[in-house]
Structures are given as structure tokens and as C-alpha cells.
Amino acid sequence: MTDLQDKTSLPNCDILISNARLLDREGTWDVALETGKIAAIDRKFVSGAARKIDARGGLVTMSFVDPHFHLDKVLSRDYVGALSYSEAFARAREAKAQFTVADVEARVCAALDLAVAQGLGAIRSQVDVDFATRLVSLEGVLRARERFKNLIDVEIVAFPQEGIVTDPQAPGLLREALSMGIRLIGGLPEFERTLEDQRTHIATVMDIAEKFDARIDMHCDYTDLPQFKTLEMLADMTLERGLQGRVTADHCCALAVYPDDEAARVIEKVKQAEIGVIILPIANLQMLGGEGVTPVNRGSSRAKELLNAGVNVSAGADNMYDIWFRFNRMDPIDTAYMTCLSTGMRTDAEVREAFEMTTSRPARLLGIENYRLDVGGRADLVVHSVSNLVDMLRNIPGRRIHIKNGAVVGGVEASTWSAR
Ligand SMILES: [Zn+2]
Structure with a gap:
């Protein structure tokens, strides 16, 4: 035809x-x-x-594609009550310790019902794999994925939310998750206490990824403090190991507060390393900028500069009524809209780009064919x-x-x- x-x-x-x-x-x-x-x-x-x-x-x-979501934690906010951002990090493990496979499955199903209704055809979900939840969250998400197998494609990233040096059980659990068929491994290097530990975190993730022929999708610099440089570290180590095109970086918020020349240098490395970048405008509009003051930084990295440099930038929704984030309803149109607001996209071409950041760009990132x-x-x-x-x-x-x-x-x- x-x-x-x-x-x-x-x-x-x-x-x-x-x-x-x-x-x-x-x-x-x-x-x-x-x-x-x-x-x-x-x-x-x-x-x-x-x-x-x-x-x-x-x-x-x-249909829409959400490249970054935490399905395992949706609707879990009431496990520990309303929290400030800093309390949330301190008490996340307390909430996760209460998770059971059936409870994770039920909450993920509720979220996926909303996702399917509103036009999400595929979603990449980070799923915590750490000492607090062990493989319970993963088991629950796998069960929900099976129930929705004809309705939405769910891709899973095994995510060491509690760090790697700070959580010595994490590497073993991540290997277990990957031997169960998970093809993506995550990371959160800024969670570690020293620069050396951040490097060890990234190296350990890369070692495991190489052993299992898995791809990497890592949280980087989820902060607006300019001393955090894990995106640059990730780009350097991706190039050193020849892992170009196999790595994604999420949030990358500190990039927005670097001086322009430093930001340009990091963006060039990200481009060379063929790293895909995901911004999370909704959650980051709420969570960055300090508590008790009107935020200046709008939480969406340097999306326009990255796009101009030829980096594949996508946008995801990140959270829904969990320990970190109170709101959200799994609607990808909200994500596209918030992308416009948080990145200053106003013209027809920019509105189109924000739409592509929730459709064709994440589809390319996830490798969805046709x-x-x-x-x-x-x-x-x-x-x-x-x-x-x-x-x-x-x-x-x-x-x-x-x-x-x-x-x-x-x-x-x-x-x-x-x-x-
Ligand atoms: Zn995330």
C-alpha cells in the first residue's frame, strides 16, 4: 500500500x-x-x-510515552503522612518497609488504569531495589505489568534508591533483578557521601550493566546546588567505557544553575556520550528551589540548550501522590503542558517540541519500533x-x-x- x-x-x-x-x-x-x-x-x-x-x-x-515514573511508590504517601521534602528522603525507607507484593500490585494497577485511560501507550518505570524493599516492589510491579500486558508496555529500571556505597546490599539485589530479566539498571550517585563514592556508585552500575548487557537510566543531580556534578561524571565514564547510546540521565537539575560556560562544557560531553536526557517538570517545579522561599530555578535542567545541541530530551511525570510528591494524575498532557511552562516554550514550534518530548522523543529513547x-x-x-x-x-x-x-x-x- x-x-x-x-x-x-x-x-x-x-x-x-x-x-x-x-x-x-x-x-x-x-x-x-x-x-x-x-x-x-x-x-x-x-x-x-x-x-x-x-x-x-x-x-x-x-499514543504518549512516559520515560520516567516511579510506579512502585504511587499512592504511598499515607504510609508516613504529609512530609517536607527533606523528611521524605529520611523516611522513604520507613514507608517502603511496609510494602507488600499485593499492596504494590494494587497501587500500580490503580495508576496504570489512569495511564491507559489517558492515552499512555508505554511507560518506563524506575522500581526500587534496595535493602528496605528488597525485591518486593519489583515483584509487585511485575505482577501488575502482567495484568496490563495488552494495554500498556511497562519497561522496568532496577533502581538503587538507597545508594550503592551507602547500601551494601544493593549490588547483589540489582544482580538478582537483572538475572530475572530486567534489562535496565538505574542509579542515584548524588546520594553518596563523597565524590569518590559517587564514582564508585556509577562504576558499580556500569559493571553490572556490562555483565548483563543492560542499559543504564540514572538519576543525576536532582538538586539545584551547583557543586553537584554527577551528570558530567556519568558522561565522562560513559565515554571512557565506550557505552555511548546506552545511557540515559534523569532530572539533571544542577545543570541549570551552573555558569553558562560550564553548562556548555557539560552539554557537549552529554552530546558526545549520546546520553538521552529526561526532565521531570511537574515534580521538580514543586520540589526544587528551597523550602519557605519562592523558587527561582524552575527544575527542568537546560532543556532548550540540550535540544539545541542535538541531545534527545524527553519529559516524564515522575511521581503520583507518593512520599515525595503530593499531586499528579498520570495524564501525559499535564506533562507536556508543564514542560512548556517550566522550560519557557511558547511558540508554535516549541509547543510542538513539548508534545514530541512526551511522544516521539521518549519513543526513540525506549527503542519503540514503527x-x-x-x-x-x-x-x-x-x-x-x-x-x-x-x-x-x-x-x-x-x-x-x-x-x-x-x-x-x-x-x-x-x-x-x-x-x-
Ligand atoms: Zn525519578
């Missing part, structure tokens, strides 16, 4: 979406889905589709009621239908009323 069909009749398909607006084509289009793929796109089809969806002029996009809204692309789509990206990011209540692998798997029905 060709991209632009000249026929107007199509014998059969699983789903026919009619009257759709597409981001890179003028006018409205019909999109036919068959066996999990986009089978045809044309102005108008006459088809014996098993299911018909009238988009009524709304946008049809690829992720393109074109004939032959995977039928992982969202049918929106709004007709353009600005209205989408305004998150006006409306219809949203989520299609995964060519089947309708979830949606949002919203309405408003007034007495006028």
Missing part, C-alpha cells in the same frame, strides 16, 4: 477512524487500522470496518476531541480514545456545565 491511497474503498479493517486531523497533513483524513498497524490513510474511505470511530475533526496522534503515524506504523494512537496542540495542552475537558495495538483500550469522557 502507498502512503496516500488513491482508492476510496477498502474492503475490511479492524477500526476505521474518520474525520481525523493529523499533525503534518492539511485537512481531515480517514485512518484505517488492521492487525495492529496503520493500514491506510486517505481523504475518505468506504470500508466494512469492524469498528468505526468518528473523530469529528479532532486530532489523532501517536512509532510513526503513517502507513505501516504501529496502531498505538489517541483520538482527541480537540483539533490542535494548544487546545490539547489546555486540557479542555473532552473525549479522548486510546487505541493500543489496533484495539480500543481506554478513554476519557468529560463534560462541563454552567447555569447560563
